[in-house]
Amino acid sequence: MSLIEKFKSNGSSGFGYGSTAEEVTEGISLSGKTILITGCNSGLGFEAMRVLCMRGAQVIGTSRSLEKAKEACAKTQGKTIPLACELSDPASVRACVATIIQQGHRLDAIICNAGIMALPKLEKAHGLELQFFTNHIGHFILVTGLLDQLKEDGRVVMVSSSAHKMAPKGGIQFDNLSGDQGYIPWTAYGQSKFANILFAKQLAKKFAGTKKTANAIHPGVIKTNLGRHMNPVMNLVFGMVGPLFLKSQAQGAATEVYVATHPSLASISGSYFADCNTSQPRSDAEDAELAKKLWDVSENIVAGL
Numbered sequence: 270m271s272l273i274e275k276f277k278s279n280g281s282s283g284f285g286y287g288s289t290a291e292e293v294t295e296g297i298s299l300s301g302k303t304i305l306i307t308g309c310n311s312g313l314g315f316e317a318m319r320v321l322c323m324r325g326a327q328v329i330g331t332s333r334s335l336e337k338a339k340e341a342c343a344k345t346q347g348k349t350i351p352l353a354c355e356l357s358d359p360a361s362v363r364a365c366v367a368t369i370i371q372q373g374h375r376l377d378a379i380i381c382n383a384g385i386m387a388l389p390k391l392e393k394a395h396g397l398e399l400q401f402f403t404n405h406i407g408h409f410i411l412v413t414g415l416l417d418q419l420k421e422d423g424r425v426v427m428v429s430s431s432a433h434k435m436a437p438k439g440g441i442q443f444d445n446l447s448g449d450q451g452y453i454p455w456t457a458y459g460q461s462k463f464a465n466i467l468f469a470k471q472l473a474k475k476f477a478g479t480k481k482t483a484n485a486i487h488p489g490v491i492k493t494n495l496g497r498h499m500n501p502v503m504n505l506v507f508g509m510v511g512p513l514f515l516k517s518q519a520q521g522a523a524t525e526v527y528v529a530t531h532p533s534l535a536s537i538s539g540s541y542f543a544d545c546n547t548s549q550p551r552s553d554a555e556d557a558e559l560a561k562k563l564w565d566v567s568e569n570i571v572a573g574l
């Protein structure tokens with residue numbers, strides 16, 4: 270048990286910091302459900318896929334390449350469908366969408382889990398800063414392409430981060446989406462995770478009046494491959510003291526799995542969750558006008574790709 274876990278009690282949902290993905294799905298049958306998760310080959314995505322399958326769901330697991338997705342699915346017991354979805358390559362995302370449509374899958378949930386963090390130097394895809402492109406634009410293409418495949422009570426879960434609080438003033442630097450006007454690794458990561466929250470907000474607005482839901486989550490802080498761009502000393506320290514202070518991967522996967530599947534959340538939409546309970550994001554991440562602006566700008570970007 271980590272020190273934090275010891276002192277944090279469960280929230281009103283009955284779950285909390287220490288809950289695992291297995292615990293939040295205990296007694297829930299996901300048989301007959303199909304759930305797509307991006308980034309299924311590593312960290313939280315792999316654990317989430319394992320538990321979703323364990324509860325009977327068929328999981329469409331996507332990775333940057335078909336080989337990685339196949340390898341992850343082969344290690345998972347249950348019904349899995351591996352697909353390639355390289356989020357920084359619109360052609361790959363669109364091919365993934367086309368395959369799902371062509372195979373006729375109806376989706377109970379889409380978990381936008383894949384992500385990259387704090388690239389030390391500015392990198393770009395299609396003229397845009399790479400974290401913004403991968404974490405936000407790639408998922409924007411995927412989810413908007415699959416809206417017709419979502420079942421009438423389908424759920425979209427955006428895996429954001431408490432690091433959205435590191436986003437620049439105003440949340441999104443619309444005049445610097447390329448990063449050319451200045452690049453700070455954590456600010457750029459924060460902006461991409463801020464975008465995940467705004468996207469869920471605007472999608473929830475579009476879903477209003479239906480049974481579909483869209484929410485964003487913070488999984489906690491967990492040692493995974495996400496830290497690969499952090500400096501080696503930080504990674505070493507994380508590795509050594511991590512077990513004392515960080516969540517395990519089983520705990521880290523809990524919130525996304527909970528929000529994607531728990532029956533008690535059937536009508537909760539447009540919210541932000543942490544530790545398997547609703548939580549408050551930075552106040553400007555709740556700005557409806559900003560969410561609409563990001564949606565419109567993203568739509569324009571995607572139309573030009």
Ligand SMILES: NC(=O)c1ccc[n+]([C@@H]2O[C@H](COP(=O)([O-])OP(=O)(O)OC[C@H]3O[C@@H](n4cnc5c(N)ncnc54)[C@H](OP(=O)(O)O)[C@@H]3O)[C@@H](O)[C@H]2O)c1
Pocket residue numbers: 307308309310311312313314332333337354355356357381382383384385386403428429430431432487488489490491492493494495496
């Ligand atoms: N771990 C934490 O403490 C923490 C905290 C807050 C939020 N999060 C969020 O949690 C999510 C999962 O992260 P994690 O901790 O499980 O990290 P991880 O182990 O690094 O897993 C990230 C996944 O995203 C995939 N990915 C990266 N770039 C991609 C791209 N261009 N196209 C498609 N897939 C791509 C990775 O594929 P490869 O293996 O091929 O690179 C991997 O499967 C991320 O969205 C992250 O921002 C994590």
